[in-house]
Amino acid sequence: MRTAYTSDQIRAAELALMAKLPEGTLMGRAAAGLAAVCAGLLTGVRGRVYGSHVVLLVGSGDNGGDALYAGARLARRGARVVAVLAGSRVHEGGLAALRAVGGRATDLRVPILEQARELIGDADLVVDGLVGIGGSGALREPYATLAGLTAQASGLVVAVDVPSGVDASTGEVDGAAVRAQATVTFGAYKNGLLIDPGARFAGAVEFVDIGLGPYLPDPDVAAPTDEDVADLLPRPGAESDKYRRGVVGIAAGSDRYTGAAVLAVGGAVRAGAGMVRFVSSAEPVRLVRARWPEAVTTIIADPLGADPIEEVGRVQAWVLGPGLGTGAEAHAVARAVLSAQVPVLVDADGLTLIARDRGLLRRDGPTLITPHAGELSRLLGVPRERIEARRLEHVRRAAAELGVTVLLKGSTTLVAEEDRPVRVNTTGTPWLATGGTGDVLAGIAGALLAGGLSCYDAASGAAYVHGLAARLAVRGDPAGRGDPAGRGDPAGRGDAAGRAEAPIAALDVAQALPEALRAL
Numbered sequence: 001m002r003t004a005y006t007s008d009q010i011r012a013a014e015l016a017l018m019a020k021l022p023e024g025t026l027m028g029r030a031a032a033g034l035a036a037v038c039a040g041l042l043t044g045v046r047g048r049v050y051g052s053h054v055v056l057l058v059g060s061g062d063n064g065g066d067a068l069y070a071g072a073r074l075a076r077r078g079a080r081v082v083a084v085l086a087g088s089r090v091h092e093g094g095l096a097a098l099r100a101v102g103g104r105a106t107d108l109r110v111p112i113l114e115q116a117r118e119l120i121g122d123a124d125l126v127v128d129g130l131v132g133i134g135g136s137g138a139l140r141e142p143y144a145t146l147a148g149l150t151a152q153a154s155g156l157v158v159a160v161d162v163p164s165g166v167d168a169s170t171g172e173v174d175g176a177a178v179r180a181q182a183t184v185t186f187g188a189y190k191n192g193l194l195i196d197p198g199a200r201f202a203g204a205v206e207f208v209d210i211g212l213g214p215y216l217p218d219p220d221v222a223a224p225t226d227e228d229v230a231d232l233l234p235r236p237g238a239e240s241d242k243y244r245r246g247v248v249g250i251a252a253g254s255d256r257y258t259g260a261a262v263l264a265v266g267g268a269v270r271a272g273a274g275m276v277r278f279v280s281s282a283e284p285v286r287l288v289r290a291r292w293p294e295a296v297t298t299i300i301a302d303p304l305g306a307d308p309i310e311e312v313g314r315v316q317a318w319v320l321g322p323g324l325g326t327g328a329e330a331h332a333v334a335r336a337v338l339s340a341q342v343p344v345l346v347d348a349d350g351l352t353l354i355a356r357d358r359g360l361l362r363r364d365g366p367t368l369i370t371p372h373a374g375e376l377s378r379l380l381g382v383p384r385e386r387i388e389a390r391r392l393e394h395v396r397r398a399a400a401e402l403g404v405t406v407l408l409k410g411s412t413t414l415v416a417e418e419d420r421p422v423r424v425n426t427t428g429t430p431w432l433a434t435g436g437t438g439d440v441l442a443g444i445a446g447a448l449l450a451g452g453l454s455c456y457d458a459a460s461g462a463a464y465v466h467g468l469a470a471r472l473a474v475r476g477d478p479a480g481r482g483d484p485a486g487r488g489d490p491a492g493r494g495d496a497a498g499r500a501e502a503p504i505a506a507l508d509v510a511q512a513l514p515e516a517l518r519a520l
Ligand SMILES: NC(=O)C1=CN([C@@H]2O[C@H](COP(=O)(O)OP(=O)(O)OC[C@H]3O[C@@H](n4cnc5c(N)ncnc54)[C@H](O)[C@@H]3O)[C@@H](O)[C@H]2O)[C@@H](O)CC1
Pocket: 011, 014, 015, 018, 026, 027, 028, 030, 059, 060, 061, 062, 063, 064, 066, 087, 130, 131, 132, 133, 134, 135, 136, 137, 138, 139, 140, 141, 143, 160, 161, 162, 186, 210
């Protein structure tokens, strides 16, 4: 599990560790690690550090101090280093160290932005030491303009600890922020490096150990890795039969919307359900049977009757909602499914139904909901843009307010359950933003729930394998190996340039599931 923390958590751990060490030790470790990463990147691009142009953007806090000490180390190796002093104060020790080895600082008599514009344009490397975990709110001037100028840099941009303008605790970006190719982070991951929109600004995240480990509390956020997911996925034993592996019931589709049902069933079949029982009206049943003969189907004879799902046999978990419709009949089916005591995953139209009738969520069994930002917006009565800008806050709020496990889909998929770290998914690809992929995800998670996983594990496991399968489908390479911004990057971004990738249809994701599962 890759763990991440808020600024306050990191700061408390640093204070505890610092109390045991001579002054300056931690900054020394941070700067040495930062300089080593910068030197490696410069060598990769230019063949050597010697003679390279390095510009340090230096704020008034310790983040600027790190940049200055690292700059001094690069200057000692022959880099031409200039510090743009952007703050009203500067870390004096760091500035003295830089000057002592021939580094320069901007002339305070000349407007800072004028100097910076030219320097940034010519630099091989820009080091962003404006603000780190001490930052709060939107960047003020001149930091905001400096952050914007880094977009015009022709050389590398490396952020110190966290890209300036990204809220380290939440990933929120309010106004300008530095967009880095790499972020060198100290002691522990910050939430904002894993969660969008912030994660998009961080580039590849390099971790520098400064000895904080023993002082860190329980994490605020955790990102499962291949090993974690492989461990939690159910594997059939010799004594398994379809019931032990789990029977998932899928109540989805309507005569108007049939595709979602086919996709959800496909996700469940391919993710290893022992059996899929599909329940719907005649037309989706016909199509599901044609595409997935493995599924056992039931046509609901009387949706408005006393128990519309009475005819369905034993089920260990339900998926409710894809393509179900939102009328009276769908409501009746939803009520019947949610009155079961087994885990129920609610998606798509099911979410619209519970947004209108929250009483449906008053039930005995565990509930997992899988909204995207628009659906969550209707559930919480909060504008969609606000949810997208503050994903962590809203996924937590939904879990607390609704008393369910919440998987919030989107550019970074999050899973929240009260009193647990929020899980962030690091697989996936922007190509997943296409119709029907959510239905496949619901099927996968349903299969895992039926296999005995908790809502929390089923949701995070499903998001993970769904993302892997999508990568396999878009580039024939589930692990994203050969893509430096892929698996090596904890944020798990895809190849930003979209190289060697092709669009996918949702069914391709379902079809790629077996291979993704084999790759784990
Ligand atoms: N505390 C420690 O033990 C260590 C801290 N380190 C570094 O220290 C950083 C934290 O240093 P600080 O606590 O001094 O804080 P920062 O340097 O992150 O930022 C604080 C400064 O930025 C200004 N500021 C805050 N928000 C701003 C905004 N929106 N616009 C413009 N200016 C803003 C503040 O007025 C203050 O001067 C870490 O991110 C890391 O880089 C490392 O050296 C490792 C050890």
